Amino acid sequence: MSEYFEVRWHGRGGQGTVTGAKSLAEAVQGTGKFVSAFPDYGPERRGAPVRAFDRFADKRIRVHIPVREPNVIMIVDPTLIGTKALVEGVSDETVFVVNTEKDAGETKQALGLTGQTLYTVPANSISYRLFKREIPNSAMMGAFARACPQIISLEALVRESERAFAHLLAKDLVAKNLDAIRCGYEEVKSA
């Protein structure tokens, strides 16, 4: 259903992948788009591969099925690279955003990609720097804004996330997450 802009997230239970997909949807919703976001439902197990999905559109979204041909693939945990699930439904136009310290070209090769655009972001380092632990999703959201400015600008992402986080987090954590978004955006490399 190509009239929707579709994102598929891959991570492991406990990394905040589902929260990342939902937070991104809330931010994009704030810009006036219709959104949906949902996980690949199942028993929640720390460390097990999880998927989450976003759909964005200018009209009401009617489908609820998992995304099969994503416009963007967000890889939150690079240790998943090598599993088939990551590249299912990929076309030449699919854009990858990968949380890794490694070189973008090398990552592209590891995923077996050829023509596609791939962005890397050291989201774990950013997260350790700011939170002293591994919560990469805010940095991943920042990298998404860099990869897909047609969906959301950095400015709008920061503004809308601040609004959404304010309901959930203490003030200092809101500020740190906004920093993580900005760092994620800034530290993107591409191949």
Add this chain to the structure above:
Amino acid sequence: MPTTKAITGNGAMAQAMRQINPDVVAAFPITPSTQIIEDFAEFVADGEVNTELITVESEHSAMSACIGASAAGGRVMTATSANGLALMWEMLYIAASMRQPVLMSVVNRALSAPINIHCDHNDSMGARDAGWIQIYAENNQEAYDNMIMAPAIAEHMDVRLPLMVCLDGFIISHSIETMELEDDQKVRDFIGQYQGQNTLLDNEHPVTWGALGLHDYYIEFKRGQQMAIQNAKAVIQDVSERFGQQFGRKYDLFESYRLDDAERVIVAINSVAGEIKEVVDALRDEGEKVGLLKIRVFRPFPYAEIAEALKDVKVITVLDRSTSMGAYGPLFGEIRTALYDANPRPLIYNRTFGLGGRELFPDDIREVFAESKRYLESGKIEKLFDFLNVRGG
């Protein structure tokens, strides 16, 4: 002014409960409806509602407490799913027979075994004979809207029956979707105050509830219940009309999607209707005369209205997301009954799908329409009943 929000189905149901602000909620949370009660417990703790929240030790107790609180004169709500609904069974019938307008979200989920937490409709379909009004929802917005309409329907003096609003587990309950959340005061004005009848706490007028009724009176009670739930049809239409005027979203007993001049139609319930609409649009663009009839009110079942809506259709595929073991699907039975007197009678057949959360993709729905095209051309049904997307089929 409504607020546009990206919110989960469970979150939307909790918001509806907050706005309804019931006197009593008795609940025992169960996946995938847990978040409704978790969110609502926060509203109670934060003082956003005046509700007495009773945390009971089982779903049977939850419904028992709801019945007691309702008989005492309160507006009462709860939420459950699957095995939780099954454990309420005995009390579901008692709530309906005692004419208590208890309101409940049912987040549809498969029944064990094997253990499964995903969506199908066997839970609420099994409860279809319990005497509850059943209203189904395609998405978050409809689930919320149905719950906002629920008090005015259930508490209407021509009805006075319990009502369940059903939505798909995980697919809707755990999905964030953009929706309109209406203004608190506007919703409260729409719902109005609840006035209990012959309440237990009215000491000036002592009454008996749950009396014995044997061969002398039992059947009159049942006939009364049957009349009340039949009355609900007109009340649902009135309340839906009033809701449309107030909030701008139109609802009827069912939704007719591109049924005008349709030759082949799918009849279905809940979230799969979204995928079917996409496929109907695509096939219409290709010149095929296809459509969808989406059930909203399953109890009372609108036989005559559905027969009228489908009278010019040639082939009907009824999709059941539940099974009645040893029988055809529950929805198929109703649709076929509704069309028995149609002249000419359309071809009608039944497909079971989606049990335990198995997805039905747009390609699968295209297959369904391809099959119905064959039947239209040959004028005969090859297979009356079958499963879709199943191994060994």
